[in-house]
Amino acid sequence: MGKGFFISKTVGILGIIAGVGALATIIALSVVYSQEKGKNNNQNEEQTTSKPPTTTPIPSNKPWDKYRLPKNLVPETYNVTLWPRLTPDPTTGLYTFLGSSVVDFECVEDTDLILIHSNKLNYTEFENQLARLMSVSSVEAPAIKSSWLQGVTQYLVLELDGTLKKGHKYRLYTEFIGELADDLGGFYRSEYMEDGEKRVMATTQMQPTDARKSFPCFDEPAMKAYFFITLIHDRGTTALSNGKDIETTEINHDGQDLLKTVFERTEKMSTYLLAFIVSDYDSIGNSIDGVEIRIFARRSAIAAGQGQYALNKTGPILKFFEQYYNATYPLPKSDQIAIPDFNAGAMENWGLITYRETALLYDEAFSSNSNKEKIATIIAHELAHMWFGNLVTLRWWNDLWLNEGFASYVEYLGANNAEPEWNVTDLIVLGDIHRVFAIDALASSHPLSSKEEDIQTPAQISELFDAISYSKGASVLRMLSDFLTEDVFQLGLRSYLSAFSFGNAVYTDLWYHLQKAADSSKLELPDTLDNIMNTWVLQMGFPVVTINTGTGSVSQQHFLLDPEAVVTTPSPFNYQWIIPIKWMMTGNMQNPLWLTSKSAMKATQDQWVLANVNMVGYYRVNYDDDNWAKLLDVLQSNHQVRQRMIVNVAQILDDAFNLARAKIISTVQALNTTKYLSNERDYIPWKAALNNLDFFYLMFDRSEVYGPMQDYLVKKVSPLFEYYKQMTDNSSKVPDGHMDQYNQVNAISLACRTGLEECQNLVMTWFQEWMDTDTNRIHPNLRSTVYCNAIAAGGKKEWDFAWSQFIKNDSTAIESDKLRYALSCTKQPWLLNRYLEYTLDPDMIRKQDATATIVDIASNVVGQSLAWDFVRARWSYIFSQYGGGSFSFSNLVNGVTKRFSTEFELQQVRYFFEMTLPQCGFPFVHFVILLLNWFGSHGPP
Known part of the structure; x- marks a missing residue:
């Protein structure tokens, strides 16, 4: 049953926020805001409020100087009304939103203090205080003695002239104004062009700690509550929130026609999962088993059918997870919306999931096979969170890994169910395991x-x-x-979700329920699940398992890319793991074994051993020289066996190259694994090889070794290029198979990169035809690599043409993404420098894409030094915009230094960051330590 906003009779004074009267109250705040002219667009400035925030350094023993909320108040319901202004204030030029909030909470321990999170909000005053407090129980509420904003710890602080009593309930009312900035956090604005006009929308990104930028709230994941949301918005716009809209009514204030949309009460949920959006978007929808599914996007995108693929796949994925969790989707709707400016890939707001446009919108004329897979997996990731993360939420952020790690695992299961012919489950090896090995093998990693x-x-x-x-x-x-088996894993998972529905948990709660499932299934384990998993969760890094087939010994040690690195992080297990090992001998599966310290795995003279079958274990494997030779012989000569173990072929390549970088085996031995590649036609091994060869490009593309390396690789890729040329009728079409489509891109990309003349002529012909006819016949799968190689081989004419296509394309984000990347491929330094300057202007390169563009330029051997100089010269601006521990900022610093491998370059980095660290926060200090450790593993092999 839909519920609207209500206020009890005893506090009828607060009823103004339910109707037009709210406007009269909160619009007055805009006058104050204009007078104070708070410039919140500078992220390092303090908020401007009716009472200045306290900036006393931390720590102290005062509760308001601690970052965690006390446990004495528990929120129950919020009633929040917000009015985003989608036109700038004529005086300040700022976009703002006006709001009012009522929060009902219970006192569970006597206190004379209320702390509630607030950041960058300006409050109206009531009798010289920033809020009103009243009781909704039999006792009278004490008066507010003093109130202020604590800027550093982000609190609205209310000292009381009396005590809140345990077991009684109270109500806090506030009115406020905030900036609807373009900072991609909290309640913010996104701008885009459509039909030649600039459009503005209001949207949100609360995770992890930005709900407090939208309204005062107890902004911790364990502080779950029910939310009644009301949005006031311009006519011609649509308002969305987590709940279904109950009604939208027309209202008028001072001659201004407005709409007011009231939403159903949410389920009990955490603040970081809230969302509210106002836009003039269009939508498409359907329903499945009573759940309404809608896809929202720019009107032109919906008209072009770009939301149809997401709509087609959302229902089946939702039903898959209902079966997987054995739990019905708990909401009446599942809205998904594509945001033009969005810093993350997507966000699992309960009932209103937000995405980058490239993560939700698919257009067959522009989107590649890879783009389609990305959409399927990201939708699956976010829908997985509807239960694991939203229905059951981790108590505190220290367990974030379980929330995001789980969704990152089952996204492959959900996408595989939606597109069973793709066989995407194997791609976790490339997309996650190999990716994170590179980071977790550093001495600066973390548990x-x-x-x-x-x-x-x-x-x-x-x-x-x-x-x-x-x-x-x-x-x-x-x-x-x-190692539990999927059936046992699901059994424990379902029990866990049932036990903690609408509540909070810690990661050991999941272990408890999985252990119960294992016990009931009579599954034999070498130790308790808690003890096994603690070795993987509570210590950083991972092991390399070494197998000597001559002696039969199996041992483990902590794998570090730099064997001389000093590990200062203590381990409760002395860097030993309880390791499940699935293995085969001469192609035949053997009984699994557990490596708790040392074990045995005997092979005869004619047999070969392969451990970590399908790479299900999180560890690397090394062998004696004789077994390595046998495995390489299998790669070279036994096509049938190789075909049955494609994932393990990728594992052999990746393990060998990284063992060589760690000086465990020789570089020659690692390179020997590539000899067979001229016979390889499968995507996963080729991609693993290319990922590792990229390291050689980074180390050698400025050295005399580059030429011989190119000569070697062109011989390896030429047969693959020819294979796909024949398969695709002289490259006039694309293969049918999902993985074959990927590998055709590999073939063309590497063939052109290594200078194969036929490949370079092909891409230049395609690109020139586009320039001459203004008709783009290049298949979407091939566009990124064709654009890049054509622009690299061309000059100003090709670059300017691509830029003109980028600028005029305001309807298809994925095509813009391909062009934006390709523009970084030019070999003309002056064009790259010009492009770097464009990243500072959000009208030319969106904020969400700025750091990625700089990294793309740095990936170009010509642009690497230009990007490094640019970042240093523009450091103050870049850090203020993108610092603070985000993915994009850490990727930026890594991206502009990833070619560095000399002592001189290390000293450059060390000096620069030593000079800039005083202005940076703790996360960046940690990242620079990680970066300097990274250098220890990045000398020439």
């Missing part, structure tokens, strides 16, 4: 789970959103599911 007391500040929380949480979390959970 999956942190101590709760070590994660306090918003910056520390943001730092957790990294590849360790997502990709290592996914890899470890995949290993857990495998």
Whole structure:
């Protein structure tokens, strides 16, 4: 039953926020705001308020100087009304939103203090205080003695002239104004062009700690509550929130025609999952088993059918997860919306999922096979969260890895169910395991789970959103599911979700329910699940398992890319793991074994051993020289066996190259694994090889070794190029198979990169035809690599043409993304410098794409030094816009330095960041330590 906003008779004074009267109250705030002229677009400035925020340094013993909320108040319901202004204030030029909030909470421990999160909000005053407090129980509420904003810890602080009593309920009312900035956090604005006109929308990104930028709230994941949301908005716009809209009514204020949309009460949920959006978007929809599914996007995108693929796949994926969790989707609707300016890939707001446009919108004329897969997997990732993360939420951010790692694992299951012919489940090896190995093999890595007391500040929380949480979390959970078996894993998972529905948990709660499932299934394990998994969760890194087939010994050690690195992070297990090993002998599966310290795995003289079958374990494998030789012989000569173990072929390549970088085996031995590539036609091994050869390009494309390396690789790729040329009728079409489509891109990309003349002529012909006819016949799968190679081989004419296509394309985000990347491929330094300057102008390169564009330029050997100089010269601006522990900023710093491999370059980096560290926060200090450790593993092999 839909419920609207209500206020009890005893506090009828607050009823103004339910109707037009709210406008009269909150619009007055805009006058104050204009007078104070707060410039919140500078992220380092303090908020401007009716009372200045306290900036006393932390720590102190005062509750308001601690980052965690006290446990004495528990929110129950919020009633929030917001009015985003989609035109700028004529005086300040700022976009703002006006709001009022009522929060009902219970006192569970006597207190004379209320702390509630607030950041960058300006409050109206009531009798010289920033809020009103009243009782909704039998006792009278004490008066507010003093109130102020604590800027550093982001609180609205209310000292009371009396005590809130345990067991009684109270109500807090506030009115406020905030800036609807373009900072991609909290309640913010996104701008885009459509039909030649600039459009403005209001949207949100609350995770992890930005709900407090939208309204005062108890902004911690364990502080779940029910939310009544009301949005006031311009006519001609649509308002969305987590709940279904109950009604939209017309209202008028001072001659201004407006709409007011009231939404159903949400389920009990955390603040970081809230969303509210006002736009003039269009939508398409359908329903499945009573659940309404809608896709929202720019009107031109909907008209072009770009939301249809997402709509077609959302229902089946939703039903898959209902079966997987054995739990009905708990909401009446599932809205998904594409946002032009969005810093993350997507966000799992309960009932209103937000996406980058490239992560939701598919257009067959512009989108590649890879784009389609990305959409399917991201939708699956976010829908997985509807239960794991939203229905059951981790108590605190130190367990973020379980939330994001789980969704990053099961996204492959959901996408595989939606597109069973793609066989995407194997791609976790390339997309997550190999990716995170490179980070987790550093001495500066960190464990999956942190101590709760070590994660306090918003910056520390943001730092957790990294590849360790997502990709290592996914890899470890995949290993857990495998050794438990999927049936047992699902049984425990379902029990866990049932036990903690609409509540909060810690990661050990999941272990408890999985252990119960294992016990009931009579599954034999070498130790308790808690003890097994603690070795993977509570210590950083991973092991390399070494197998000597001559002696039969099996041992383990902590794998580090730099064997001389000093590991200062203590381990409760002395860097030993309890390791499940699936293995085969001469192609035949053997009984799995557990490596708890040392074990045995005997082979005869004529047999070869392969461990970590299907790479389900989160570890690398090394062998004695004789077994390595036998495995290489299998790669070279036994096509049938190779075909049966494609994932393990990729594992052999990746393990060999990384063991060589760690000086465990020779570089020659690693390079020997590539000899067979002229016979390889499968995508996964080729992609693993190319990912590792990229390291050689980074190290050698400025050296005399580059020429011989190119000569070698062109011989390896030429047969693959010819294979796809024949398959595709002289490259006039694309292959039918999903993986073949990927590998055709590999063939063309590497063939052109290594200078194969036929490939370069092909891409230049295609690109020139586009320039001459203004008709683009290049298949979407091939556009990124064709654009890049044609622009690299061309000059100003090709670059300017691509830029003109980028500028005029305001309807298809994925095509813009391909062009934006390709523009970084030019070999003309002056064009690259011009392009770098464009990244500072959001009218030319969107904020969400700025750091990625700089990294793309740095990936070009000509642009690397230009990007490094640019970042240093523009450091103050770049750090203020993108610092603070985000994915984009850490990727930026890594991207502009990833070619560095000399002592001189190390000293450059060290000097620069030593000079800039004083202005940076803790997460960036941590990242620079990681970066300097990274250098230890990046000398020439």
